[in-house]
Amino acid sequence: MPWPSTHANYVNWGLIALCVMCVLAYLHFAPDSMKPWMNAPQPAVQVAEPKVVTKIKRVLIPGPVKVVTIEKIKYIEKMPGVLTPSTVQDNTAHVIASAIIPPSPAGGTASAILQYGTDNTAFGRIEWKPAMPSFFALQKEFGVRVGTGMRGLIIGEIYARPARVGPVTVEVRGWGKRDDRNGADFGGAILADYRF
Numbered sequence: 001m002p003w004p005s006t007h008a009n010y011v012n013w014g015l016i017a018l019c020v021m022c023v024l025a026y027l028h029f030a031p032d033s034m035k036p037w038m039n040a041p042q043p044a045v046q047v048a049e050p051k052v053v054t055k056i057k058r059v060l061i062p063g064p065v066k067v068v069t070i071e072k073i074k075y076i077e078k079m080p081g082v083l084t085p086s087t088v089q090d091n092t093a094h095v096i097a098s099a100i101i102p103p104s105p106a107g108g109t110a111s112a113i114l115q116y117g118t119d120n121t122a123f124g125r126i127e128w129k130p131a132m133p134s135f136f137a138l139q140k141e142f143g144v145r146v147g148t149g150m151r152g153l154i155i156g157e158i159y160a161r162p163a164r165v166g167p168v169t170v171e172v173r174g175w176g177k178r179d180d181r182n183g184a185d186f187g188g189a190i191l192a193d194y195r196f
Contacts, residue, residue: 011184015156015176022144022158029140044084050109064122067114069094096124104130137164152180169193 075095076088087093097112108130114122142160149155157175164170171191178184 011178014184014186015154015178018156018158018176025142025160026144029142044082044087046084046087064116065120067094067096067122067124068117069096069124070098097126099126099128101126101128102130106131106133133164135166138162139164139169149179152178154178167194 111127113125145157147155159173161171174188176186
């Protein structure tokens with residue numbers, strides 16, 4: 001049985017090395033939500049206040065006679081897992097407002113507002129202000145695409161978006177292709193995406 005050519009050996013070892021590098025990069029950079037062994041449902045948590053707010057003095061104001069709340073038992077039935085276990089068990093804790101906070105890559109600040117209405121009654125609402133993304137940001141975004149076809153065709157691509165400068169995202173791509181007819185071909189590119 002004849003041994004494969006040296007060129008084919010280099011291509012095979014190159015593809016194996018590329019796959020190993022992709023797996024190692026995935027294990028290092030992928031967020032926990034994308035790792036299958038860490039995909040357990042996340043419990044509700046009470047997030048910390050921003051440091052600026054913790055330094056602001058708290059003041060007492062005269063309270064209203066009535067506060068309109070969301071019935072906690074029905075809220076827990078319709079939306080299980082959104083409250084921390086301590087809030088669920090605490091009979092003095094009440095839900096005064098609820099909102100779906102839009103995703104923001106830079107995060108943001110949510111504020112629960114208790115506003116006086118008519119008849120000395122107070123209502124709750126939530127206001128959300130997304131944080132301004134920084135001009136320069138390091139990103140942990142990468143991906144791998146692999147495909148196969150007829151006549152020994154194997155196509156692979158690896159890409160990463162390591163940084164963002166303002167509205168421009170830097171992207172690095174490397175690709176390889178091998179088939180029985182033309183052998184192997186490799187290439188790479190550095191791209192810049194403008195998001196608007």
